[in-house]
Amino acid sequence: YFDVISRLHQLRAASIDIHYILGNHDYWTNGFLNGPLGIHIHQSEAEVKIDGQRIHLTHGDGLLAKDTGYRLMRKVLRSRAVIFLYRWLHPDLGITLAQSASRLSRKNNRPDDLEEAMFDELSQYANERWAEGCDVVVMGHYHLNRLHTNSDGKSFLCLGDWISHYTYGKFNDGRLTLESWPT
The missing domain is CATH 3.60.21.10 (Metallo-dependent phosphatases)
Incomplete structure (x- = not known):
């Protein structure tokens, strides 16, 4: 990157x-x-x-009416506790988990x-x-x-x-x- x-x-x-x-x-x-880059984060x-x-x-x-499960998952994943715990994972494991979750969410050929x-x-x-x-x-x-x-x-x-x-x-x-x- x-x-x-x-x-x-x-x-x-x-x-x-x-x-x-x-x-x-x-x-x-x-x-x-x-911080260093000075980008406005929203x-x-x-x-x-x-x-x-x-x-x-x-x-x-989370905008679609059917997104109720996603909205709950989003609250959990964005919680300070989960972010704190994720940072303690070895990068190889953390990246593997994140990539697996992304692949699963993308498999919804609509x-x-x-x-x-x-x-x-x-x-x-x-x-x-x-x-x-x-x-x-x-x-x-x-x-x-x-x-x-x-x-x-x-x-x-x-x-x-x-x-x-x-x-x-x-x-x-x-x-x-x-x-x-x-x-």
Whole structure:
């Protein structure tokens, strides 16, 4: 991860603000990103203003009605006690446990109709943020790679992921796009 950390450092050295929304595996950063790198760390969501547009950023986990089990697991995994205990594990064991948990959670190959239903439900969250005055809503977690712009020009972006879709969001000159890394 040295190249990523190095690039983040270069961006901060150029006085570019970086806002990082913690994801499933990011609650154990131990102050490194916001300390030496000066990155703005947000627990689950944040609002920023860029080019005069209010942008709501959220990890998105736990938003679906059916996410009750996940919400309970999230409370446990983010607890100070679990984080403290995890830090006492040998790195080989800790990384193996984390990778196994990630693989299990990714094995849920969803049919298209389920993805459509998920996107519809998540769109309600975007509608609520738009009603509060936000212009753009950006969300991760669900690994859906979708960009929707409504008739008022307000945008909702589900980022997809960097593991299988190779997607990311780009906001440039007041315009939001869904981009892909070359494979």
